[in-house]
Amino acid sequence: MMRERRPRGFEVSLKHLRAANSVAVYGSFTAAAADLGMTQSAVSRLVLQLERQLGVSLFLRSTRNVILTAPGREFTASIQRLLADLGAQVDNARALGEQIKGRLIVSCLLSLTHHVVPEAVLKYRKAHPGVEIHLREGLGSQVYEDVRSGFADFGVGNVTALGHEVVSDDVVQESCFAILPSRHPLRDKSTLSLRELRNEAFVSLPTGSGLRQQIDSVATANGIVLKHSTIVEQFGTLYDFVGANVGISIVPASALPPRAPRGVVVKRLVSPPLVRKIGILRLKNRPLTPAATGFLDIFRPLFLSASRR
Template sequence: MRLHSLQDTALRYFTAVADTGSLTEASARLHVAASALSRQIAALEAQLGVALFERHPRGMVRTAAGDILLAHARRAELDAQRALEDIGALQGLRAGQVRLATSDAFANELVPRLCVDFQRQHQGVWFSVTVLPTAQVPDTVRQGHADIGLCFSRTPQKDIAVAYRQAAPVLALLPPDHALAALPSVTLAQLGQHPLALPPPETAIRQMMDIVCSRQGLQLDPVLVSNHARTVIQFVVNGGGLSVSSEVAAREMVARGRIVARPISDPGMDLRDIEVQTLAGRHLPVAVEAFLALLRERLPGPA
C-alpha cells in the first residue's frame, strides 16, 4: 500500500500547493492537472468557509487559515506514514525508516556509528541523514521532513518536543603536548595567544565566543575559519594550532589520544545544550522510537 492511499486527496493537493506556492509546480510534482488541484482547493475553502490562499500573479500565498490547515495536513501525513511502517513491521515486510536532520558536529562520527550499530540489530531499517546548519534543524522537523532533529540549542522551539537534552559546554581543543594541555581549564584570552581555527560568525558556538570576548574587550583573530567540524579538529590534530568544539564532535579524536579537550572557564561558554528533537504531539513509528532510545543511551558518552 502506498502512503497516499491513506491520505485525503484534497489535503494532499493542498499540501503540494502550500509547499511549492504554485499550482503549476504542484501539478508537475503530483502529475495532476492544475485545474484539478484548483477545484479541490476551492472545494476545501468552501467547506471550511475561509480562504486558504491569497492568489497572486506569481503564485499562491497561504493565509493564516492555510497555515493552520498545513500543520494539520503534515501531521496527518506523518501519522499515515507511521501506520504503514508499523503494519509493515508486523507483517515482516519492512521495519521502516528513520529520517534524521542533524548539525555537522554529530554527522562525522556519532550518527554514522549509531546507524551501523542499529542496522546490525534491525536490518530492515534504512536511514536518511540530512546535515544542516543548526538553525534549520528544528524547521525541518516542524515541516515533517525529518523524524528526529539532533542539534545544539539555546532557546525553546515552537512545536518541538525535546526527547533528550544534555549540557554541551564549549571546550578548547589542544595538541596533547601543548603547554595549555597541562591545565585543568583554559580561558579565551589564553587561547587567543596561539593560532586558532574557529567556526564562522553565524554559528552558535562562535556567537557565544564573540559575546564573551566583547564583554572582555578581547579580540580573537583565527588563522582558519570553517563551518565543517572535522576541518577545525584536523587543524589541531595536524599541529596547526588550537580550536574549540563540543565534546561529542571531538570524542573520537580525544579517545584516540590525538587531541586533548579542556573546559573554557569564561562565564557564558556553557550556555547551550544538545537536543534530540521531534515534532510535538506526533506519535512516532516503531523504528524511530527504537533509534531514539539508542541516541539517549549513546549521547552522554563515556562516564
C-alpha cells in the same frame, strides 16, 4: 514428597517448563510427549530435572494417571502465565520487526555526526537492516527547519528559541573544551581560560554555527576578541587542522572522540565556562514512527553519555 537439597543456583530451560506445563494440561506423560513431539522418557527426564531443581515434587505418579501436587498446581499455573506472556512478547517483537522498514530521516548538528551518530547507526543497522537511514548534517538553524517543516523524523539540535510547534526531549547542558596541537605551549596546563586563548589563531566553524555564535557572544561579554583565522565545515577537518598545528579550537563535549586524535590535546575551559544546551527535537503534534523510536532507543544513551563527558 521430594525433599532433596537444592543445588546452588537455579538452572532450568524453556524445555523444562514446557514439559511440566504439558503434563499438567494433559495429565499424562504419554499425551504430553505427543503434544511436544518428544519421547515419553525425554518428557519424564525433563520434569524430574525440574523437580530436583525446585526441591519438590510437582506430580504424583501412578500406573494409571498423573496428579498435580499442591506445589505443582501453584508452579504450573505460574508456568502457564509465563509462557503466555512470552508468546505475546515474541509476537510483538515480530510485529515490530515487520513495521521497522522504510526510510528514516535524521537531522543533526555537525558535532554529533563526528562519532556519536555513526556508533548509533552501526548498532541500529544490525538490528533493523530493512531501514534506509538518511542523515542530514547541518547547523542549528538547519536542524530546526528540517524538524519544523516535517522533512526530518526528528533532529538533534539547539533547544533555544524553539517555535511552539517543535518540542525538545532529553535536553542536556554540555561543557565545551579547548583542543590544542600536542606541542602547543599551553599543553601542560590542566585547565584554560578564554582570555589565555585570545592571541591564538583559531580553526572555527562558520559564523552561522550556533556554537560559533555562542563562543563569540561569551568572548565579547568578557571583553575578548578571538582570531578566527581558518574556517572549516566539518569537525573531522577541524581536528585534522588542529593536529597539523594550523591553530586551536573549541569544541563541545559531544564532539570529543573517546580518545583524543593523534597530535591533539584536550583541555577543560574555565573562567568563563562555555556551556551549550542541546536536545532531541520533534514536531509536537506528530508521533514518532516505529523506525524513529527504534533509532532513539539506541541513540539516546550514547547521546547522553557523550554530552556529559
